[in-house]
Amino acid sequence: MVDIRDDLKLIAEMVEPNSRVLDVGCGDGALLDYLSHAKNVDGRGIELSMDGVRQCVAHGLSVIQGDAETDLKDYPAGAFDYVILGQTLQAMRQPRDVLQMMCRIGRRAIVSVPNFGYWRVRLQLMLTGRMPVTEKLGYQWWETPNIHFCTLRDFVVLTEEMGITIEQTRIIDRAGRVTSHAHSGLANLLGEQGVFLLRGNGG
Amino acid sequence: MSAPTSAPQPPLVTPAPDGPAPNDQVMPGKCVRLAVDRPMRLDSGVEIGGFQIAYQTYGTLNADKSNAIMICHALTGDHFVVEKHPVTGKPGWWEMLVGPGKPVDTDRYFVICSNVLGGCLGSTGPKDIDPATGQPYGLSFPVVTIGDMVRAQKLLVEHLGIEKLFCVVGGSMGGMQVLQWAVAYPESVFAAVPIATAARHSAQNIAFHEVGRQAIMADPNWRGGNYLLEGTKPEAGLAVARMAAHITYLSEAALHRKFGRNLQDRKAVTYGFDADFQVESYLRYQGAAFVERFDANSYLYITRAMDYFDLAADAGGTLANAFRPGGKTTPVRFCLASFSSDWLFPTSESRAIVHALNAVAANVSFVEIETDKGHDAFLLDEPEFHQVIHGFLEGCAEHRGLSVRRRAR
Structure with a gap:
């Protein structure tokens, strides 16, 4: 079996076998490939980069070239069991709208987000007075595609405001270990990223 | 559709009007008479029975007939997809994609391709003899649509004893047929690959076709479509139609790369x-090469079929509905491809087709x-x-359970 990113492994654990999955921003299709073989899911993907799409389709995955922010609206409500967004929410122009659409077209949504409240990030900003550049978020401020950073607490507050229920939480540290199964002030400090299983108010 | 450009290019030629029509020669390939017992109803309402479909197959049909690609x-x-063309002598038109070891692998799949209804390479079309009159149909041939072409293909597939095609593949008008x-x-149909195509023919494309048709009909040798009977050939008109169409198959960048403003066998303009x-x-x-192998009236009929193609209109105005047969999501797996400079x-x-398919998930x-x-x-x-x-x-x-190769390469 192919080796996949830590947050993708946690996402995969949240997916029931034989379900219908849409992976938004599926990249080279690693998660889709893993899910279709390990969990026999009916997987689809949307990917912005043509290189990613070509790799996916050439490997037999059902992936379209498209932009989540414009193309998710086409799908009917409840079309998938899971709509997955791995490490991409912070790059969206309208993250709230994307979250809303994901919860509409999926019975569940699974989102992984990098935590801007992580202690190393806070420390860098405090000590150097400059925008943090970390191992996982290795961009300078002027080149980063990540235009909407949030802390884990910010994310949780947004889901509350939108009436989205968090059914499962995994907070992971820099080594990819799960440090917490629930959100807390401490998790917001020690977690480098969070993975959330969400259910919309209509689901 | 492209020809090599390095070879010396002869000027526009007009062969003797009594030269042989493109398909008076004996064509390789197979031929079958369809809708003999029960005529086929065309979209126009006209019924047509006992028409001929010329086709070719490559590869071997497996025991459960599940490996057929149309x-x-x-x-x-x-x-003539992957063999020397009987008229032009050129290689098959899709040898890049189809053949042993190619993406459409004829070692593995049974490939079928038929000349469309209304065509001029063996399938019944306007240049054939109308049994009712003993004369070529000409413009009395019924107007056919993409739907009619596919209906005829379905009869052919049934004739071959195939219940379900593994895949249908085609580009341009072929892509329209795939969608149909x-x-x-x-x-x-298990899977469909519509390439460089559309769910409807655009106004601009209809306009280009109209230029081509007008060029043919303006040729005095067209004789109101009766040129076969009158022993003439509207070659100048058909060649102009082809020249105009050929420009649309290329791109500004491709034309510039190939030719720029280079002069032909001369040092200065004349x-x-x-x-x-x-x-x-x-x-x-x-243009000159095209008239050697194509019938002018066929060109009128087939361009018309493309113009009439509009999947959404046939589905109540919403394209997504076309992919929701009986209220359920289409079971067909699609792969669409387009080209950036097309x-x-x-x-x-x-x-637009992808969005409609997404709308039905x-x-x-x-x-x-x-x-x-x-x-x-x-x-x-x-x-x-x-x-x-x-x-x-x-x-x-x-997914179709075809993963075992018929023979190792």
Whole structure:
């Protein structure tokens, strides 16, 4: 079996076998490939980069070239069991709208987000007075595609405001270990990223 | 559709009017008479029975008849996909994609391609003799649509004893037929690959076709469509139609790369209307070569079929409804491909189909291939495109239980 990113492994654990999955921003299709073989899911993907799409389709995955922010609206409500967004929410122009659409077209949504409240990030900003550049978020401020950073607490507050229920939480540290199964002030400090299983108010 | 440009290009020629019609020669390939007992009803309401469909097959049909791939040819294509063309002597038109070890692997799949109804390479069309009059049909041949072409193909597939095609593949007008197959017979198609195509023919494309048709009909040798009876050939008109169409198959960048403003076998312009520029000479060559193998009335009928194509209109105005047979999501797995410099069937047309398929949550893949070769790219050496088709078919074969190779390569 192919080796996949830590947050993708946690996402995969949240997916029931034989379900219908849409992976938004599926990249080279690693998660889709893993899910279709390990969990026999009916997987689809949307990917912005043509290189990613070509790799996916050439490997037999059902992936379209498209932009989540414009193309998710086409799908009917409840079309998938899971709509997955791995490490991409912070790059969206309208993250709230994307979250809303994901919860509409999926019975569940699974989102992984990098935590801007992580202690190393806070420390860098405090000590150097400059925008943090970390191992996982290795961009300078002027080149980063990540235009909407949030802390884990910010994310949780947004889901509350939108009436989205968090059914499962995994907070992971820099080594990819799960440090917490629930959100807390401490998790917001020690977690480098969070993975959330969400259910919309209509689901 | 492209011809090599390095060869010396003869000027526009007009063979003797009593020369043989393109298909008076004995054609290789197979032929079957369909709808003999029960006539087929065309979209126009006319019934047509006992028509002939010329076709060719490559590879071997497996025991449970699950490995058949139907290839649909484009406007001026034919069923000689991977063999020397009987009229032009050129290689098959899709040898890049189809053949042993190619993405559409004839070692593994049973490939079928038929000349469209209304065509001129063996299937019944306007140049054939109307049994009722003993004279060529000419314009009395009924107008056929993409739907009618596919209906005839379905009869052929049934004749071959195949219940469900593994895949239908085609580009341009062939892509329209692929879409029509998937919409009209969703239970008879496992996978569909519409390439460089659209769910409807655009106003601009209808306009180009009209230029071509007017060029043919303005040729005095067309004789109101009765040229076969009167022993003339509207070659000048058909050649102009082909020249105009050929420009739409290329791109500005491709034309510039191939020809620029280079002069043809001369050092300076001649201050006349000879083919000074290479691009002129090339187009004249394309026009002259085309009239050798194509019937002018067939060109009128087939361009018309493309103009009439509009899947959404047939589905109550909403394209997505075409992919929701009986209120359920189409079971067909789709893979669409477009080419970045194709302005005849631009990516936006493919994307519109993808959006409609998404609206019913259908299984769809879509790739735009980066190329400067224009619409013709689907016939040319585009490795990324070929990888995509190969990968898609492999994935589908796995789902269809075709993963065992018939023989090792």
